[in-house]
Amino acid sequence: MLYQGQKLSATLLEDGIAEILFDADGSVNKFDRQTVSEMSQMCEQLSANSEIKGAIVRSTKPVFIVGADITEFGELFALPDDEIVAWIAKTSHAFDQVEDLPFPTVVAIDGFALGGGCELTLACDLRVAGPNAQIGLPEVKLGLMPGFGGTVRLPRLIGADNAMEWMSLGNNHDGQAALAVGAVDAVVSSEKLIDAALSMVKDAIAGKINWQARRAQKQAPLKLNKNESAMCFATAKAMVAAKAGKHYPAPHLMVDTIAQASTMDRAGALALENKNFVVLAKTDAAKAQIGIFMADQLVKSKGKKQAKTASKAINQAAVLGAGIMGGGIAYQSAVKGTPTVMKDINQAALDLGLKEASGILQKGMARGKVSPAKMASTLTSIVPTLEYSAIEQAAIVVEAVVENPKVKQSVLAEVEQHVADDAIICSNTSTISIDLLAESLKKPQRFCGMHFFNPVHRMPLVEIIRGEKTSDDTIAAVVAYSLKMGKTPIVVNDCPGFLVxxxxxxxxxxxxxxxxxxxxxxxxxxxxxxxxxxxxxxxxxxxxxGLDTADxxxxxxxxxxxxxxxxxxxxxxxxLYQANRLGQKNGGGFYNYSTDKRGRPQKDAAPEAYALIENTxxxxxxxxxxxxxxxxxxxxxxxxxxxxIVASAAEADMALLYGLGFPPFRGGIFRYMDTLxxxxxxxxxxxxxxxxxxxxxxxxxxxxxxxxxxxxxx
The missing domain is CATH 1.10.1040.50 (N-(1-d-carboxylethyl)-l-norvaline Dehydrogenase; domain 2)
Structure with missing residues (x-):
């Protein structure tokens, strides 16, 4: 054993090759402060060992390293600037130590290598990826930029333009996409990953791969002439301005950092990265976006725990009331693997519901996101019907008829007569009290609200409303069904309008x-x-x-x-409603809606609206x-x-973010108040x-x- 820590270890294999293993407690590896400290200690010991000729770096888990431990950020970022600079400089130095090991290093990547995990792969000399690799620098989504050398090494490895696109968008890239730009050197099957890494490091040791030259390239200024530099960074700044806007400082400062560091060596570029990382860490946007990440983890964890307590599996669903909303719910259920009956009282509504589902799938096919087979299987999983007999086997029924309490109560009472005794009944209502609707049911304990947001396939939130008599088991089953649909469920208590x-x-x-x-x-x-x-x-x-809906x-x-x-x-x-100006649905509300000569939608302030309002x-x-x-x-x-009505401020913030599109850089309504x-x-x-x-x-x-x-x- 060359080194043994709690989070990682190093052993000597044959031919003088060291194997560095990341193996933290739990399901994933993270770069918390202890892991960074152990990595630094390990590098000191390996650097002093003359037996080692090369090293491979890998994880013992299905993922490589998911990034920094974000739970530490709140405490760290509350420190004075100089203390944060000291922390980030010490941390990034550990990555320098990996890069400066006196022998070639090859990293084997499978699963997630994000943030700090990606930055560790960049510190190594060579990279080989498996089929499940997902590589990226998503720090911008936290209001930050890479802080462990990512802004320095990635541009020098794949070019400044590619690097700035990776970092400003924060997306993950699979092995083939990473190979195409030079972020990895090979992609192999999972079973060949370790052998490929060993073969590569042996080639480097034998001099067949000039690993010293590759390392030197990452430590030198960018190879851009004056004109190339001006064009590259001007284009990047324009792209960031168009996509990010003024409210998100991270991508702007990231581009500026790479531009300023383009003529510097590693030491100068890293010092600038450290300094600007701290600038971002102190912004309100970073606090808000990190807060969103933590709140999202809370909501997801809470949902999974609730779902595990469900005694009833949802393998067959039904939606009552077709049309656009019903069709959207049926689509979302079916596309995620739950066969769904869609019932209505007239064929035209059923046709509209199927058209909605088909339209979503066709758009997905046009973007290459949906295969013909997936479209066919989804549509065949939606069964339109005019008969109640078709819903008898449904484990859950989602009522999505017109937003009228008397109509909903009548439909719910009918539904109860046609489903199994243990079937769950939900109402997709946006404002009507669940307790009021429950009065129409003989078994209100199996009833709750399930409020979807339009368009269903895009909006992440499902508001699950607990009535006074709703059972815990009903809530658990509906939470599980929501998660199965790919939604984020937030449970709230009943009142008019619920939470959102x-x-x-x-x-x-x-x-x-x-x-x-x-x-x-x-x-x-x-x-x-x-x-x-x-x-x-x-x-x-x-x-x-819709002005009618709003009124x-x-x-x-x-x-x-x-x-x-x-x-x-x-x-x-x-x-406006009284004047039959209903909004987009009939072409005129506060604005008039039309298409331009190219068929693109446009809106113009409506003179008719000004005339009705009179005073402006x-x-x-x-x-x-x-x-x-x-x-x-x-x-x-x-x-x-x-x-x-809602259990926590964090859940309220996530509900408004996912249900209304509350500005992420403000973090939610409670984060907005706290910041103010x-x-x-x-x-x-x-x-x-x-x-x-x-x-x-x-x-x-x-x-x-x-x-x-x-x-x-x-």
Missing amino acids: NRVLFPYFAGFSQLVLDGADFTAVDKVMEKQFGWPMGPAYLLDVV HAAGVMADGFPERMQKIDKDPVAL SADFDAETIIARLMIPMANEAVRCLEEG GLAKFVELADSFAHLGSLYQVTDGLREKAKNGETYLGQ
Whole structure:
């Protein structure tokens, strides 16, 4: 044994070849502080051993190394800048030690080699990948850039343009894609991976591969002349500006770092990388995006634990109510392997549902994501029917008929008569109380809400709503089914609007009142999209939702929370609905929708909408627009947390991120409040208190602000 640590070891094989094994406790290897420390100690010992002629590096697990231990980031990034610089410099030095070993190194990669795992492969001299390899530098998705030498070594290995594309997009690349750009030197089958690495290192030892020249290339300035450099980095900056926009500093600074370091040797380039990594670590965007990662892990872990307790497997499903939403649900169920009956009362709706599923698959085929066989198997797994008898074998039935409590209650009562005694019944409702709907059922314990978001195949969230009488086993089975569908389930308790729509409609109410006070809806949309970061401003979002749907839902919310969400006199949403301006679905709402000469969709502010609203004479600054819309949303989210509608602030943030497209660089509604500072938020809300009850903060929030607390911690 050459070295034995808790996370990795090194042994001497025949012919003077060392085998370095990463083997941490648990299912994956990570670069936590202990692993980095052990890697440094190991390199010191191997460097001093004259018996070693070369080394292979591999993992004992199905994955190589998934990256840094992100759970350590909160504590680390809260340190003063100089201490973070010292940590990152010490860590990246361990990777330098691997690169500086006095013999050739070959890494065998199978499974994930991401972030720090990828950076370790770059520190080695040669790389061989297996068929399951997934290689990449996804730090940008955490608001960061590579910090263990990735911005230095990857450009010198595969070219600056390829490297900047890898790092700015943060995508994973399989072995063949990595081979095509030179990120790996060979791709072999899993069973030949170790033998291939051994053969390669023997060739390097024998001088058949000039590993010293390859190593020297990674440590020298980039080989770009002045014109090539100017063109390369100008193109990269333009691409990043177009794709990332101004709210995400990481890809911008990453490109700047590579550009500035292009004329430096390894020492200078690494020092610059260390410095700029710390700059990003201190940004609000990084805190938000790391927070999202941690919250996502919490939600997924919670879902898997709940699913494991389910006593009922869902192997046959049914959807009641076809059309676009029903077709989307049926597609998502079938494409993930659960045969699904789609029932409706008329053939036209069934045809529309099948058309929706077929359209999604055809788009997938056009992009090369769906094979003809997959399309055929999915469509044959969706069985359209007009008869209740077809749903008798369903383990779960998802009702997705019109958003009307009396209609839903009638349909649910009918369903209960045609399914097995242990079949689970769900309602895909966006606002109607689950307890109210449960009154129509003889066995409400097997009933819950299952709120999908449109378009179903794209939106990750499923809001699972627990009614007063819903059993734990029902919730566990529906969580398991949601996970099987490829969705992220978040369980909430029942109330009108549940979580997502309950916090969305105060935001819409803030928008409506702002428009009544004279704001131009196009100006509001521009601020909320360009400055706050929403994918759609409120007027555009209302058009997408449908003004009829929004008006109906506002009525449900007004009945549920009359003290805060009472209907507004001359609400622009109601005025447009009453004028049969329904939004995108009939071509006109706040905007008019059409296609240009090339057939591309376009929208234009509608003169008809301005005529109905009448007053657009006031001019509000961006800060006022943001405050007047976001304070009501934040206050309602706080109420949902305090009332136990949602279990944690982290889950609420993920629900808004996955259900509404809350700007990721802000991290969610509670992260937004924490970043602003609760005391500052309370002060801001109080300055708008004259606008009504939606702007009144709770006593609980006021107390947290007074005590200097946060909702999410570091």
